[in-house]
Amino acid sequence: MSGDVLLAADGITKRFGGVHALSGVSFSIRRGEIYGLIGPNGAGKTSLFNVLTGIYEIDSGSFSFDGQPLEKLKPNQVAERGIARTFQNIRLFQNLSALENVMIGRHVRTRAGVLGAILRDRRTLAEEAAIERRAHELLEYVGVARRANSLAKHLAYGDQRRLEIARALATDPKLLALDEPAAGMNATETHDLRKLLDAIRKDGTTILLIEHDMKLVMSICDRVLVLDYGKKIAEGSASDVQANPSVIAAYLGGEVSLAPPAAASA
Amino acid sequence: MQPPSVARRNPVVTWLGFALIGAALLVLPFALSSIGTAWVRITNLAILFVLLSLGLNIVVGFAGLLDLGYIAFYAVGAYVYALLASPHFDLHLPFWVILPIGALVACLFGVLLGAPTLKLRGDYLAIVTLGFGEIIRVFLNNLSQPVNITNGPQGINLIDPFRIGSFNFARNETIAGLSFTGPVKYYYVLMLVLLAVIVINLRLQNSRIGRAWEAIREDEIAARAMGINTRNMKLLAFAMGASFGGVSGGMFSAIQGFISPESFVLVESVMVLSMVVLGGMGNIWGVILGAVLLSFVPEVLRYTVEPAQRAVFGRTLVEPEVIRMLLFGLALVLMMIFRPAGILPSALRKRELETAAPAAAAR
Numbered sequence: 020m021s022g023d024v025l026l027a028a029d030g031i032t033k034r035f036g037g038v039h040a041l042s043g044v045s046f047s048i049r050r051g052e053i054y055g056l057i058g059p060n061g062a063g064k065t066s067l068f069n070v071l072t073g074i075y076e077i078d079s080g081s082f083s084f085d086g087q088p089l090e091k092l093k094p095n096q097v098a099e100r101g102i103a104r105t106f107q108n109i110r111l112f113q114n115l116s117a118l119e120n121v122m123i124g125r126h127v128r129t130r131a132g133v134l135g136a137i138l139r140d141r142r143t144l145a146e147e148a149a150i151e152r153r154a155h156e157l158l159e160y161v162g163v164a165r166r167a168n169s170l171a172k173h174l175a176y177g178d179q180r181r182l183e184i185a186r187a188l189a190t191d192p193k194l195l196a197l198d199e200p201a202a203g204m205n206a207t208e209t210h211d212l213r214k215l216l217d218a219i220r221k222d223g224t225t226i227l228l229i230e231h232d233m234k235l236v237m238s239i240c241d242r243v244l245v246l247d248y249g250k251k252i253a254e255g256s257a258s259d260v261q262a263n264p265s266v267i268a269a270y271l272g273g274e275v276s277l278a279p280p281a282a283a284s285a
Numbered sequence: 286m287q288p289p290s291v292a293r294r295n296p297v298v299t300w301l302g303f304a305l306i307g308a309a310l311l312v313l314p315f316a317l318s319s320i321g322t323a324w325v326r327i328t329n330l331a332i333l334f335v336l337l338s339l340g341l342n343i344v345v346g347f348a349g350l351l352d353l354g355y356i357a358f359y360a361v362g363a364y365v366y367a368l369l370a371s372p373h374f375d376l377h378l379p380f381w382v383i384l385p386i387g388a389l390v391a392c393l394f395g396v397l398l399g400a401p402t403l404k405l406r407g408d409y410l411a412i413v414t415l416g417f418g419e420i421i422r423v424f425l426n427n428l429s430q431p432v433n434i435t436n437g438p439q440g441i442n443l444i445d446p447f448r449i450g451s452f453n454f455a456r457n458e459t460i461a462g463l464s465f466t467g468p469v470k471y472y473y474v475l476m477l478v479l480l481a482v483i484v485i486n487l488r489l490q491n492s493r494i495g496r497a498w499e500a501i502r503e504d505e506i507a508a509r510a511m512g513i514n515t516r517n518m519k520l521l522a523f524a525m526g527a528s529f530g531g532v533s534g535g536m537f538s539a540i541q542g543f544i545s546p547e548s549f550v551l552v553e554s555v556m557v558l559s560m561v562v563l564g565g566m567g568n569i570w571g572v573i574l575g576a577v578l579l580s581f582v583p584e585v586l587r588y589t590v591e592p593a594q595r596a597v598f599g600r601t602l603v604e605p606e607v608i609r610m611l612l613f614g615l616a617l618v619l620m621m622i623f624r625p626a627g628i629l630p631s632a633l634r635k636r637e638l639e640t641a642a643p644a645a646a647a648r
Contacts, residue, residue, distance in 0.1 A: 072510060098512030106510075112503035115496075123500045127512025129493055133521065136492030137485050143492075150493070190512055 025050045025194055025225050026071075026089075026102075030080035033063075033070050033249075040066040041249045043080070048194070053216065053226040055240030055257070057233075059269055063249040064229045065107055068198055071227075072104050073097040085193060099127050103192035105183040107199050107229075113172040117163055117182050120171050121154035124189025157185040161215060177208040181215065188219070195219060196227040201235055213239055237261065245269065310476060314469040325468035329540060331580035332475040333533050338560040338576040339482050339569065340529025345558065346567035347495060348522035349502025351411040353554055354398070354418025358527040360425060360549035361394050362387040362534025364435060367544050370445035373436060380447045384535045391531025392524045394421075399523030403516055406505070418554050425546040440545025444538050447474065455542070471540050478536070482529060486569050489525070498522055499567075563620055565627025574628055582616075583609045 026048040033041040041063045048054045056064050069075040071082060073094040082089035084100060092100070103124075112120050129150060135143035158164040161181040166174055174182060180200055187195055200216075201209045209232060216239055220226055230236045236243060237257040245253040245260055247269040253260050260266055317324040341355045365387040369378045398417045402410055429437030446455035446467070454474065455467040489495045497518045500508040509515050538544050556579065564575020590605040624630070 074506065074510070094506075094509040095512045095514045098510060104510055106507065110504050110507040110510075112500050112507065114503060115499055119496060119499070123496050123508070123513070124511050126493060126497055126500075131493045133489070133494055133525070136494050137488050139488060147492070186511065 023050045024048070025085060026227075027083045028071075028080065029083075031067065031070060031077065031082070032079045033066055033075060034078050039249045041070065041246075044246065044249070044251050045080075046244050046251065046254060048225060048227060049241075050225055051220065051223065052241040053220055053228060053239055055236045055243035056227060056229045056246065057231070057236055057243060057260075058246035058252075061248075062246040062269075064246055065198060066249070067246070068104060068196055068229065071097075071196065072102060095127070098190055098192075101191070101193035102196060103187035103190045103194075104196040105180075105187055105198055105200060107202070109179050109183055111171040111179055111183060111186070114170060116168050117158060117171055117174060117178075118151070118154050118167040120182055121157050121185050121189045122150050124157075124186040125150045125153060127190050154185075154189060157188055158182075160188070160218075161185040162211070177204050177211075180204065181212070184215070184219075188224070192224060194225045194227060198229045199231060200228070201230055201232045209235055314472045315463065318464070318466065318469065322466055322468055325466070325472060327581070327584050329468055329471050329475055331577055332472070332479055333537055333540075334557065334560060334580045335573050335576040336475075336479060336482055336533040336536075337530060337557045338564070338572045339486050340526045340533065341557050342526075342561050342567065342569065342572045343486070343489070343498075343529070344522050344526035345561055346572065347490065347498040347502065348519060349498075350519060350522060351407060351414070352523075352526070353411045353415035353551075353558065354421070355414075355526070355530060355557055356549050356551075356554040357398075357418040357421035358391040358394060358530030359534040359537065359553070360421055360546070361391045361527075362531030363538040363544050363548070364425060364441075364534075365390050365531070366535035366538035367441040367444050368434070370539070371441050372443050373441050377445055379449075380445075380535070380539060384532055387531040387535040388528040389531075391534070392528040395523040395525075395527025396520055398527075399520045403519055415551065415554075418549075418551060422546050422549050422551075425549070435546075438546060440543060440547070442543050444542050444544065446542065447471070447539050454539075468540075471536075475536065478532065483569065483573075490569065494518070494521070502567075559617065563617070563627060565629040568627070568629050571627050571629030578628075579613075583613065586612065 024047045028047070029045050031041050031044045032039070044063075044067065046054075056067065058064055066075065070077050071089070073089075073092050073096065077090045080090075084102065087100065089097065089100065089102075112123060115123070129146055131143045131146050135146075155164065155167065158167050161184055163174070163178045163182050163185065166178060171179065171182060180203075184195075184197065184200065187197075197216075201212055204212060213235060216226060216228070228236070228240060240257055242255060243253075243257055243260045244251060245263070245266050247265075252265045252269060253263040255263075314325050314328070317328060337355070337359060340358070341352060344350050344352045344355070366380075366383050368374055369376050369383045369386065370380070371377075398414065402413050405413060425435045426438055428435040429439075435441070446453060448454065454470045457467065458465045458470075497508070497513045500511065500513055501515055501518055505515055537548075541548075557576075560576040560579045561572050562575070563579060564573065565571025586609050587605050590603075590608045591601055594601050594603070620627075
């Protein structure tokens with residue numbers, strides 16, 4: 020059973036002053052699945068991403084990734100272990116070309132140092148050629164190959180989102196964590212994204228997906244975790260979660276109680 | 286959206302261009318000597334500033350770390366050379382031993398500055414580096430007591446010139462009918478070093494390391510999330526930049542024969558930074574252009590402003606020094622307005638220009 024668990028989170032808690040961004044969230048992601056993470060705005064989804072990828076320090080709880088503890092690692096070490104992410108508000112290297120963006124993703128899987136760079140020995144040249152080849156492949160894979168030499172900031176919005184995925188894939192991740200990849204996309208772009216995510220999964224990369232586009236989430240995710248106010252309120256298959264009354268309450272509002280009038284104004 | 290077509294140049298033409306520039310640079314010191322040896326000296330100082338700018342460009346241009354105390358590494362290199370090759374300690378090591386030591390010591394200071402400032406960015410980093418530059422200068426000024434290390438404000442005199450066997454770089458010599466003065470000889474040494482530094486810079490920029498620096502400059506959080514060890518990469522940038530400064534400082538020492546803390550004041554740091562910014566941060570050719578312009582234009586003005594005023598008004602109304610600073614300030618303000626990214630900005634990457642047309646056609 021534990022053999023096919025890629026990421027296990029146990030009692031993840033993160034506070035900002037008095038605000039509990041995450042309180043005791045536990046879940047596990049199986050190898051090869053697309054795991055959805057949903058919840059209303061401010062539910063703690065992105066906080067969970069930041070804790071997972073080492074950008075925030077964890078207050079309590081633990082992560083186990085591929086059988087190894089993950090908490091206390093720096094973001095670059097997390098990437099080295101095999102978790103790559105994208106950002107809710109795209110964070111590409113704006114003034115570098117699309118190709119260079121993806122080539123930077125290869126950094127963590129390559130070795131060349133200062134001496135290699137200066138001397139350009141055969142090994143460095145071979146590595147450099149391999150980096151470029153792989154970067155071209157990945158651009159092709161996500162469908163921005165024709166814009167390879169454009170600066171990232173000159174790319175269309177949808178292309179920027181896909182470029183970010185290519186850059187993340189360049190680190191050879193075991194788990195690809197996507198923070199609202201469909202945000203701001205039109206129906207056609209979302210459709211293409213869906214096909215891309217399917218392909219990524221088929222090629223063996225597990226996906227953790229934050230998304231507000233419910234149609235996308237419900238159609239592509241094997242399982243879904245629902246957060247609200249930093250707490251896990253439901254986990255299960257898409258249809259299970261959709262029918263869950265507390266999920267409906269979180270999204271649409273529960274029964275309104277007018278009993279204590281003082282509390283309503285607060 | 287339509288850039289000027291940058292056709293792929295014929296490699297023969299390119300090499301011919303390089304050969305012409307090379308030949309021009311080879312005869313340049315003799316042409317300058319005919320105007321006056323002072324101009325060869327000015328050229329040598331300009332090359333030193335180009336070297337400094339290229340070193341600072343690694344820190345500021347590539348890695349995006351604003352360093353206002355860069356001249357400190359120049360000072361460290363200069364003093365290492367002066368202390369190891371002058372009557373002050375009566376040490377006279379050969380230059381090819383001292384220059385690497387100077388680079389290493391400067392590199393060490395680079396890491397020393399880098400380590401505590403890793404978490405700082407932008408303005409805050411600038412303030413700390415500025416302080417660092419001043420600390421070094423104050424130390425140089427005061428390390429004459431209780432043990433006299435730096436000789437304080439008097440500086441160090443009678444520094445050895447470069448010497449290989451009996452070949453002395455400071456002496457005048459006539460070889461094959463050509464008169465090689467000290468400055469002319471140093472010119473060729475400096476050109477060789479410059480060539481090496483340019484090659485190193487170009488190769489670093491187009492490498493895994495260079496890309497990691499650029500990633501940090503563009504977005505540090507994203508860079509870390511992509512697995513780049515930002516701490517090590519920033520330290521590496523500081524160390525590399527500092528060692529270039531150290532080598533330049535060593536050569537400065539040897540060429541001048543005398544150094545004092547006065548040569549390493551804050552204005553010098555600002556000057557080098559201005560060269561990098563004016564030329565175009567991150568673009569090696571832009572930085573070289575910026576350094577050459579800012580080194581030469583003030584000197585040219587020095588020699589033209591006064592005679593011009595005398596010719597027009599019959600006397601000197603405004604001191605040349607004042608005019609120089611005025612024009613310098615005006616030039617920088619105009620730059621900020623019309624070319625904020627520098628004369629040759631790096632963002633307009635050649636590759637994009639080359640492929641923008643087909644990409645636009647494909648849309």
